[in-house]
Amino acid sequence: xxxxxxxxxxxVFNAGNxxxxxxxxxxxxxxxxxxxxxxxxxxxxxxxxGKVFLSFLSIAVAVVVGFxxxxxxNIIFYANNTPPTDNTTVVVLGCQVKPWGPSLMLRxxxxxxxxxxxxxxxxxxxxxxxxxxxxxxxxxxxxxNELVSRGIDPDRLYIENKSTSTRENLLFSMEVIKKNNLSQxxxxxxxxxxxxxxxxxxxxxxxxxxxxxxKTLPYLFPTxxxxxxxxVLFEIVVD
Numbered sequence: 001x002x003x004x005x006x007x008x009x010x011x012v013f014n015a016g017n018x019x020x021x022x023x024x025x026x027x028x029x030x031x032x033x034x035x036x037x038x039x040x041x042x043x044x045x046x047x048x049x050g051k052v053f054l055s056f057l058s059i060a061v062a063v064v065v066g067f068x069x070x071x072x073x074n075i076i077f078y079a080n081n082t083p084p085t086d087n088t089t090v091v092v093l094g095c096q097v098k099p100w101g102p103s104l105m106l107r108x109x110x111x112x113x114x115x116x117x118x119x120x121x122x123x124x125x126x127x128x129x130x131x132x133x134x135x136x137x138x139x140x141x142x143x144x145n146e147l148v149s150r151g152i153d154p155d156r157l158y159i160e161n162k163s164t165s166t167r168e169n170l171l172f173s174m175e176v177i178k179k180n181n182l183s184q185x186x187x188x189x190x191x192x193x194x195x196x197x198x199x200x201x202x203x204x205x206x207x208x209x210x211x212x213x214x215k216t217l218p219y220l221f222p223t224x225x226x227x228x229x230x231x232v233l234f235e236i237v238v239d
Contacts, residue, residue, distance in 0.1 A: 002222040016227035079192035082210045089182045091173045093190040094129015094139030108214030110146045113189045116212050128160040128169040193224045200235050
């Protein structure tokens with residue numbers, strides 16, 4: 001139900017749902033048919049091939065669980081806000097724009113950025129995010145319009161509207177920062193579950209960063225959390 005709820009109530013369907021729903025279904029079926037599952041495993045263990053298969057499966061499960069616990073701890077740690085006071089440049093990472101305005105995830109990032117910028121009036125901000133084929137405007141422009149409408153001085157805001165990924169968000173934002181002689185100490189604004197991966201990327205780009213997180217609604221968190229595990233794995237192994 002945790003993985004079905006985002007799709008049913010918010011139209012959110014991504015890799016997190018696609019992994020979470022069938023995995024939860026398998027666990028549920030194993031629970032419903034626990035006696036038959038136990039009997040099947042017992043018979044499988046009695047065969048030489050079955051012992052080898054189940055041993056490798058157990059090791060694989062242990063590795064996966066260990067990695068998930070490691071990522072979970074870091075996601076929780078990096079989700080905590082660690083902003084400096086003034087000598088920083090805020091970089092808000094883009095997220096999907098709907099035909100009617102910012103998506104729920106993007107709005108949470110805008111809300112977090114607004115609270116920080118309102119409190120720290122001397123801080124400049126780079127809004128980062130390009131325009132997808134299904135988006136009416138670029139993610140950066142959407143954030144710009146929202147923040148200006150709330151009273152943030154446009155002179156404090158810089159637009160980066162070419163990026164299509166978190167890595168490009170940070171890479172292209174740094175180009176804007178250097179071009180305009182802004183502080184190269186960056187405060188990343190994104191959703192809480194996304195901060196760890198963003199920090200991994202920032203470190204790989206030699207960016208000194210702090211965090212300000214937008215809070216994710218509880219019923220959405222499991223879906224985005226599972227998707228984020230895959231994203232972290234990609235950053236660690238591939239990039």
